[in-house]
Amino acid sequence: MKKVLFLVVLAGCFVSSSLAQKKPATPAKTAAAAAPATPAPAAVEPVAQAAPTPAPAARRKRVAIFDFDYATVRTNSAALFGSDIDIGKGISDLLVKYLVKDGTYSVIERKAMDKILAEQNFSNSDRANPNSAAKLGKLLGVDAIIVGSITQFGNDNKDTKVGGGGGGLGRFGVGGFSHKNSKAVVALDARMVDIDTAEILGVADGKGESSRESTSMLGGGGGWHGFGGGAVDFGASDFQNTIIGEAVKKAVDQMSAGVIANNTKLVARVINVEGVIAAVDGGQIVLNVGSKAGVKVGDQLTVNRVTKEIKDPTTGKVLRRLSSPVGVVKITDVDDVSSMATAVSGAGFKVGDAVKTSTQ
Numbered sequence: 490m491k492k493v494l495f496l497v498v499l500a501g502c503f504v505s506s507s508l509a510q511k512k513p514a515t516p517a518k519t520a521a522a523a524a525p526a527t528p529a530p531a532a533v534e535p536v537a538q539a540a541p542t543p544a545p546a547a548r549r550k551r552v553a554i555f556d557f558d559y560a561t562v563r564t565n566s567a568a569l570f571g572s573d574i575d576i577g578k579g580i581s582d583l584l585v586k587y588l589v590k591d592g593t594y595s596v597i598e599r600k601a602m603d604k605i606l607a608e609q610n611f612s613n614s615d616r617a618n619p620n621s622a623a624k625l626g627k628l629l630g631v632d633a634i635i636v637g638s639i640t641q642f643g644n645d646n647k648d649t650k651v652g653g654g655g656g657g658l659g660r661f662g663v664g665g666f667s668h669k670n671s672k673a674v675v676a677l678d679a680r681m682v683d684i685d686t687a688e689i690l691g692v693a694d695g696k697g698e699s700s701r702e703s704t705s706m707l708g709g710g711g712g713w714h715g716f717g718g719g720a721v722d723f724g725a726s727d728f729q730n731t732i733i734g735e736a737v738k739k740a741v742d743q744m745s746a747g748v749i750a751n752n753t754k755l756v757a758r759v760i761n762v763e764g765v766i767a768a769v770d771g772g773q774i775v776l777n778v779g780s781k782a783g784v785k786v787g788d789q790l791t792v793n794r795v796t797k798e799i800k801d802p803t804t805g806k807v808l809r810r811l812s813s814p815v816g817v818v819k820i821t822d823v824d825d826v827s828s829m830a831t832a833v834s835g836a837g838f839k840v841g842d843a844v845k846t847s848t849q
Contacts, residue, residue: 550755551631552588553597556581557677558617558638565643569733570721577616579723580639580677580741586724587745593752597629605629608825619682619689626684628825630785632758633690634682635748641676641696643733672700673736677744681751684758691754693747697739699732762790766842767827774818774830776844784828788820790846792838815842 557577559566567573588594605611605628615621622634678694721728723741728734764778778784793812801808816835820828832838 548757549593549595550633550752550757551595551597552633552635552681552755553602553626553629553631554581554585554588554635555602555616555622555637556613557679558613558636559642562639562642569643574721576642576721576723577613577639579721580637580737583723583737583741584635584637584679584745584748587741588748591745591749593749597631602629617680619680619687622682623684623687626682627783628780630760630780630783631684633755634684635679636682637677637679637744639675639677641674644671644673671732672698673733674698675733675736675740677740679744679748681748681755691747691751693744693751695740695742695744695747697736697741697743699735699739701732762788762844762846764844766792766838766840766844768840769838772831774832774838776818776820776828776830777826778844779826779828780823781825784820784823786820786823788846789833790818790820790830790844792816792818792835793843793845794839795843812843818844 556575557580559575559577559580562576563573566576582599585596585599588596605625609625609628611621611625617636617638619634619636622636626634674696675698676694676696678692680689681691681693682688683690723729723734723737729738760783762778762782762784764776764782766774767777768775776784776790792815794815795810795812797811798807799809799811800806814835815838817833818830818838819833820830822829
């Protein structure tokens with residue numbers, strides 16, 4: 490009996506041991522084993538910020554350069570070249586080239602300036618007059634006028650012998666200006682004039698000297714053979730290789746540096762233009778304002794239509810005009826009192842619509 494009981498107990502232990510070995514893992518352990526490894530979080534790239542809209546660049550200040558006055562050196566110049574040529578125009582043209590190349594200023598083109606000068610009967614005697622320059626500056630729509638004078642132009646030589654002169658200048662000299670040692674001296678001064686007050690905002694001067702031995706004032710220019718049309722091109726390389734040409738170049742170089750430095754003394758003007766549409770012909774829109782009001786080619790003006798007038802009930806005076814926008818027009822051509830424009834945006838423009846702009 491005891492033997493049977495022992496065998497039963499032993500069988501029970503064996504079954505328990507087998508079940509324990511085959512017992513499945515707990516759910517928590519099974520889930521942990523089955524779950525894939527969690528990937529490391531990816532690096533978050535910063536969101537690109539939109540670049541701020543750059544502020545519009547300030548426009549270049551506009552200047553017009555009048556022909557330099559050369560009255561004080563006219564005799565010397567005529568003796569040198571053999572006739573009275575406009576060296577003042579030559580100096581101003583060379584200054585224009587330097588300023589345009591530099592880019593600090595916006596320089597009014599010669600044709601536009603000559604037209605205004607002719608219409609206003611601007612004389613040579615007005616070249617260095619700040620008051621006359623200021624009046625014309627408003628018509629040209631510039632911020633300042635540059636006027637100047639040639640105070641020295643010619644030779645500073647020893648044993649100079651002056652003979653005859655003429656326009657057919659050759660390679661080696663002119664009018665007997667020949668000597669062992671030639672020295673040319675050119676002195677200039679320029680003034681920047683405010684067009685509203687005629688005040689002189691800044692001054693600049695320049696002086697150039699050049700000397701050589703065994704040649705004349707106009708010698709050394711290689712293929713330079715003279716002048717024509719009452720003027721001389723001071724920017725021509727052949728002329729700048731002469732003694733007087735070298736002096737001119739040095740003087741204008743120095744003076745132009747001073748004019749450029751005066752840029753900080755000049756404030757760009759704000760011009761308010763108001764007018765109306767005078768005619769509409771197809772795509773052409775005619776305005777009743779022109780250069781005298783400050784309008785320039787390229788300007789854009791807003792167009793508004795008056796929808797209602799508010800009047801003082803006691804006096805009948807118009808207190809305010811209510812309007813609605815019609816569009817924008819761009820100026821394509823200008824004369825003194827009118828201008829032509831084309832539509833940039835909007836449509837249905839009518840005679841009497843108001844135009845307005847505020848530009849620098």
